[in-house]
Amino acid sequence: MDRPRKPTLDTVAGVVGVSRATVSNAYNRPDQLSAALRERILETAASIGYAGPDPVARSLATRHSAAVGFMLGQGLSASFADAALSIVLDGLASTVDGHDHCLVLMPGRDKGGPRPETVTRAQADVVVAYSLPDDAPALAAVRARGLPLVVIDQPVLPDTARVEVDDFGGARLAASSLWGMGHRRFGVVTFALHPDGHDGLVTPARLASTSFRVTRDRLHGYLDVTGADTPVWECTRSNRELGRAGARALLSTSPRPTALLCASDELAFGALQAVRDLGLRVPADVSVVGFDDVPAAEHSDPPLTTVRQPLAEKGRHAGELALRLLDGGRPGEPTRLPVSLVTRDSTAPPK
Amino acid sequence: MDRPRKPTLDTVAGVVGVSRATVSNAYNRPDQLSAALRERILETAASIGYAGPDPVARSLATRHSAAVGFMLGQGLSASFADAALSIVLDGLASTVDGHDHCLVLMPGRDKGGPRPETVTRAQADVVVAYSLPDDAPALAAVRARGLPLVVIDQPVLPDTARVEVDDFGGARLAASSLWGMGHRRFGVVTFALHPDGHDGLVTPARLASTSFRVTRDRLHGYLDVTGADTPVWECTRSNRELGRAGARALLSTSPRPTALLCASDELAFGALQAVRDLGLRVPADVSVVGFDDVPAAEHSDPPLTTVRQPLAEKGRHAGELALRLLDGGRPGEPTRLPVSLVTRDSTAPPK
DNA sequence: AGTGTGAACTAGAGCGCTTCAGAACGTCCA
DNA sequence: TGGACGTTCTGAAGCGCTCTAGTTCACACT
Structure with a gap:
């Protein structure tokens, strides 16, 4: 042949x-x-x-590969348990695809993010990082290669574009609303503080050294209102089941919290279920708030009070920043997207 | 400077x-x-x-780019509403990443799959397609480029590796079990038959010309047992909300079905909700079955009877096939992964 | 001294494309 | 009639790397 x-x-x-x-x-x-x-x-x-x-030969000659890399903190199945990521990713994908760029996925393997070798070998000429631990090795690998970087939900690095959301303010907003209704006993359900697979009640020491900016800000936003002694339950990831378990643990303490503050909607959906599991009612017995305002929040039972952040916009904006860096643009000031409290039926004054 | x-x-x-x-x-x-x-x-x-x-220069010299492309039928946000995809994708990603390959995502834009230009410009040396319409232009673009192709859940194309699941048999299994319990009035909730955004009750004509192999097989598996006159409700995508709406429509007919057969777990979760919405109970008034056995199926309320297919395995296997093709291997016979019925609490004999 | 051998390193020809500085050939206007 | 200009096309120099087929050299063996 x-x-x-x-x-x-x-x-x-x-x-x-x-x-x-x-x-x-x-x-x-x-x-x-x-x-x-x-x-x-x-x-x-x-x-x-x-x-x-041939795309490769063309890339060599033009010295750009028309691809943007996307680094995740975790494996895909873990990440996508959280609807928020897929919305962000979709916004990003459609922006770059519209400009004839591909999206190269680099899922996290070690808990710190993608393997450095993965980064070194990836054919991309700009990379966007989504919610990696502040000290992820993959971040260093990107810089070593001299690739432009845009980060989402992470601390600024020198020479890096960034899009973020006022997580602290958003969390404060939600907590204040509950406080205003008269709630005084709170519980917080959060996703990972560190990429070490740990879960359970959070100790002050652990709280003080959080690896993830988002976690840190949302948590501190809540605690800023509710007090530093509020019990915080850490889930290894943001998903319904873990949220359910965490909420159940928190609700089993006495005196029982009258309000549960969750770091994500997904966690909150679990909390809703946990309340039902215990034969209690939302919001009569326990109020629950989430964070993100994913589409499902509107249709949960009861519809979820949550902090809205413009997820698709976040992805789109990150895509535009990436494209801009590709054109030799400067990173510029971090973009801060607005958040707002969406009040639905999962919150009410305590009895 | x-x-x-x-x-x-x-x-x-x-x-x-x-x-x-x-x-x-x-x-x-x-x-x-x-x-x-x-x-x-x-x-x-x-x-x-x-x-x-430099990865690009290396690729040019070695004539392979160490990347596998992944083509989706829809945008990411739409796709990931279905947990099944993310599990498959994760299995795929970890396999190829373990062999130092990247994953290049090509989300569907037109409803038929990725744009052909996206495919033409992508730096990948093998492509895996997931549940595209049988005649997606992207498929043709892959062949035009002469890239090896592996398809998941699609009809075989000449010279193409394939991994599949016995959707027909699985669906039959579920329907038979219900039939055996004594159910005689069924309703079917399915995801898209065609990539045209249409939804509602399915006409025989539409049923006869289904674009998606998976849809076709699951549907025919159900109808093979329940009879061709069973009402079928088509949702544009596989998600909870649409499933809820579809199930509600089906349950509003009279005589009311005593069992709802859903083409995916996600749709089934919606159906569960719909039954509750109408003040009915699962499984006392209505039995519900799903398809996929995503992790959440075990924890739904009530836990869902469903057809298990090995999702992660499917992705992993597709990854291995892709790697094998890369090594110049032959496509070989399609791999058929096993399915089984997982009986939980959402099914029972009719009253 | 002559020869064989293996380890360590190099020369140079590509890989398939882009791009820039021209060449060739009209055309148009003074 | 001549030259300025525009359009259309070409030649050749890379882009940064890999890989085959060497070349060198130190050393052991006869």
């Missing part, structure tokens, strides 16, 4: 009887040749099975 | 005083040079800020 060599630009050029440069122009600069010739080239290319310039 | 040119292999070679080939070997073939020299090279590289061979 005599494998026919894949056609290249040269092959096409040879068949049509023009120079390679002209064929290249047919694809990349239609104004550089006559429409008739271009037509002829494209037809010939199609007829001999040439599918267009 | 005098931008210092990024160091290359040559730069390092020059500084150390060896040939470029030797530096390359230091990275790729440690056995080709003395440990001492290698050490010296690596140190020098680090000191001048050389982060290793």
Whole structure:
């Protein structure tokens, strides 16, 4: 079986009887040749099975790969248990795809984020990091390669673009609303403070050294209102089941909290379930608030009071920043997206 | 500002005083040079800020890009509403990442899958397609580029590796179990038959020309047992809310079905909710079955009877097939993964 | 001294494309 | 009639790396 060599630009050029440069122009600069010739080239290319310039060779020549890397803190299945990420990612994907860029996924393996080797070998010319621990090795690898970086929900690094949300303020907003209703006994259910797979009640020491900016800010926002002695339950990840377990633990203490502050909607959905599990009612016996305002928050039972952040916008904006950096733009000031409290039926004054 | 040119292999070679080939070997073939020299090279590289061979140039020279493309039928946010996909994707990602390959995401834009241009420009040397419509243009684009292809949940194409699940048999299994319990009035809630955003009761004509293999097989598996006149409600996507709406519609007919067969767990969770919405009980008044056995199925209220398919395994296997094709392996016979019925508490004999 | 051997390193030809500085050939206007 | 200009196309120099087929050299063996 005599494998026919894949056609290249040269092959096409040879068949049509023009120079390679002209064929290249047919694809990349239609104004550089006559429409008739271009037509002829494209037809010939199609007829001999040439599918267009090889992306890798093109990237080498142009020195950019038309791809943006996306680094996750965890594996995909873990991450997507949280709807928020997929919305952000989708916003990002559609922005970069609209500009003919691909999205290269780098899922976290070690708990700190993608492996550095993964980063070193990835063909991308800008990277966006989403909620990695502040000291993730992958971050260092990106810098070592000299790739532009945009971070979402992370502390600023020098020379890095950033999009963020006022997590502290948002959390404060939610907690204050509950406080205003008269609640005085709170419980907080949060996702990971550190990428070490630990869960359970959080000690002050652990609280003081949080690895994740988002966790830190939301937590401190809550505690700023409710007091530092508020019990905090840490879940290893943001999902319904873990939230349910955490909330159940918190609700089993006495005196029982009258309000549960959750670091995400997903966790809050679990809390809703936990309240039911114990034969109690939301919001009559226990109020529950979430954070994110994912679409499901509107349809939960009861509909969830939560802090809205513009998730799709976040992804889109990160995509635009990435594209801008690619164009040699400066990182500029961090963009801060607005948050607001969406009051639904999962909160009410305590009895 | 005098931008210092990024160091290359040559730069390092020059500084150390060896040939470029030797530096390359230091990275790729440690056995080709003395440990001492290698050490010296690596140190020098680090000191001048050389982060290793450029991935693009390497790809051009080796003629493979160490990336596998993944094509989705829909945008990410839509897709990830379904937990099943993220599990598959995670299995895939960890397999390829373990072999130092990246994952290039190509989310669907038009409803038929990724844009052909996206495919043409993607730097990947094998592509896996997940549940695209049988005639998606992206599929043609892959073949035009001559890339090896592995499909998940799709009809075989010539020269294509494939992993699949016995959707028909699984669906039959679930329906038979219900039939055996004595149910005679059924309703089916399914996700899209065509990528046209249509929803509502399915006409026989529409049923006859389904674009998605999975939909077709699960549906026919159900109807094979329950009869062709069973009402089928089509949701545009697989998510809880749409399932809830569909189930509600089906339950409002009279005589009311005593069992709801859902094409996915996500849809089934919605159905569970719909039954509650109507003041009915599962399984006393209505039995509900799902398909997939996502983790949440075990914890729903009540725990869901469903058809288990090995999701992570599916992704992992697709990854291995992709890797094998990369190595020049033959596609081989389609792999068929086993399904089984997991009976939990959402099904019971009708009253 | 002559020869064989293996380890350590190098020369240089690509990989498939882009791009820039021209060449070739009209055309248009003074 | 001549030269200024525009359009269309070409030649060739890279982009940064890998890899094959060497070359060198130290050393052991006869």
